[in-house]
């Protein structure tokens with residue numbers, strides 16, 4: 064049986080089931096084989112309810128004795144309560160807002176749960192569990208089978224249940240015979256990898272925890288190894304026949320620009336700048352990421368690096384994710400650098416065709432030294448005469464393909480500098496970003512005032528907004544941020560438009576108010592933003608479009624409505640819009656969420672202003688999927704490796720991939736494995 068065989072030819076799978084499987088993304092035998100369990104039910108580690116301890120995590124299984132649903136709170140949250148027993152004790156289980164769950168549960172249903180144990184309030188039973196880390200409805204005849212050890216738990220659906228997956232995969236493993244190896248034998252033995260077939264068997268049907276661990280190691284290694292090989296091939300191809308720029312040591316221009324800065328660099332900025340100069344002065348192309356919190360002063364670093372490339376007779380490009388940000392950089396750079404005769408250009412989708420073509424001409428004719436812009440920088444038609452350095456700001460908004468497109472410009476291999484305010488784990492910089500060195504700016508420029516942050520309930524809105532009004536009367540400006548409203552929302556939230564209506568026609572009547580949201584045309588957005596920037600608008604109601612980089616030092620107060628809807632890192636980015644001037648600034652997070660975690664989460668905002676701490680908290684609470692999900696990084700989700708915790712395996716896999724690339728191994732085999740695993744995803748990247 065071939066791994067790339069269509070699933071519908073497997074015994075026991077007819078056209079109907081095949082269709083359902085394909086809906087889940089399972090097309091081939093290989094997909095089924097790599098449909099890894101998302102958890103295991105380990106009978107040997109089940110805790111009897113009588114032995115549960117408050118504060119500890121435990122797995123239990125039991126029968127539902129009693130089931131009740133109620134609605135509570137101002138937002139009519141659905142609360143489903145079940146009393147579960149395993150014969151030794153009772154456990155009260157609570158689910159919030161799980162609309163369809165009730166239909167699937169009955170008195171008598173057997174369930175399996177993992178979660179943290181707490182005291183039960185009211186009701187019978189000694190203990191309670193909510194926020195389950197795993198939950199599983201057990202089928203009737205699962206007892207016999209499951210009593211024998213560890214059972215895989217798959218992502219299943221109502222029509223294709225656990226039993227289906229367990230049986231199909233078991234049968235597949237029995238019938239399959241040999242599984243071709245893709246990792247070269249030398250590497251497999253050097254890195255002590257278990258045979259591939261054994262790994263597949265053990266990941267699905269382990270006998271003990273060690274089996275799971277060993278198999279997982281092997282399979283995660285393979286996954287990361289393949290991606291590394293793919294990235295290395297991609298890099299090699301884009302570099303073929305090209306040379307890197309070797310910049311010289313700082314000369315007169317560089318020194319003059321450095322002397323003209325209105326402030327001294329902080330120690331962290333100095334360190335980063337030194338590292339960048341070292342990189343740029345070497346023949347190996349620079350690939351460096353600067354991670355520094357909002358306001359830590361990354362822009363000046365980009366500016367210095369760009370001047371360095373200009374001093375060496377090259378051109379530099381700075382790509383920003385939004386028009387507003389690009390334009391802001393453009394203005395700032397012109398003020399700083401034009402006195403030195405450095406020619407700066409701007410390129411964005413907003414330019415007319417004629418304007419754009421003029422800029423294109425200046426780029427290819429070397430009539431411009433530094434070009435600042437948006438995605439427009441990577442459109443066809445842009446050809447740099449001599450591109451020496453590419454800087455991307457707020458990197459996580461660009462995908463792999465976009466970055467590669469800019470790096471491919473011209474005949475030189477430009478140095479690459481990436482700036483981000485989001486701390487990105489090493490595993491990600493090595494995979495998604497394809498191998499970047501990382502420098503950190505942890506220190507803030509001196510004199511930065513802390514933004515005073517408060518979490519407040521919606522009942523206090525009148526008070527909050529009268530304070531906003533007072534600030535505006537004193538000459539300040541204010542932001543009001545609302546979450547995006549989705550149509551499918553169960554609990555209706557006021558949209559930015561509605562909040563704008565409420566405020567501008569109510570308390571803020573007579574005060575110039577503005578509204579920006581994602582559905583506006585970018586020209587309209589720009590206009591409002593510009594008016595706010597110029598102080599013509601005093602109160603700006605918006606969705607998160609203001610998130611990145613906007614600089615209005617006179618804005619000193621921000622109200623975030625339904626703050627629980629935002630991630631901490633996002634709130635932090637938002638809050639970074641204020642506290643930029645000489646005024647004490649205030650951030651008020653309005654939220655009526657009652658769950659402990661939500662409250663706890665927001666209160667972290669009151670106690671710290673360290674973006675790294677907040678991002679870590681976010682990662683812990685929301686998991687990497689959601690955290691990185693929005694980043695559109697251009698790589699598919701990993702099937703088994705974990706972007707946060709598998710750094711060790713990744714480093715080994717990367718080393719192995721390097722060895723493979725240097726050796727004489729059969730790259731065709733690796734390419735076809737990549738194709739099997741990632742299909743259109745990776746192939747798309749390979750083609751760019």
Ligand code: ADP
Pocket residue numbers: 326327328329332355356357358359360361362363484508509
């Ligand atoms: P970010 O890292 O968020 O891009 P910016 O580069 O926009 O931050 O810097 C934020 C502000 O701090 C800017 O007004 C900038 O001029 C100022 N700044 C940067 N470095 C220093 C420094 N070493 N000393 C004082 N002010 C600085």
Ligand code: MG
Pocket residue numbers: 361362456612
């Ligand atoms: Mg910035």
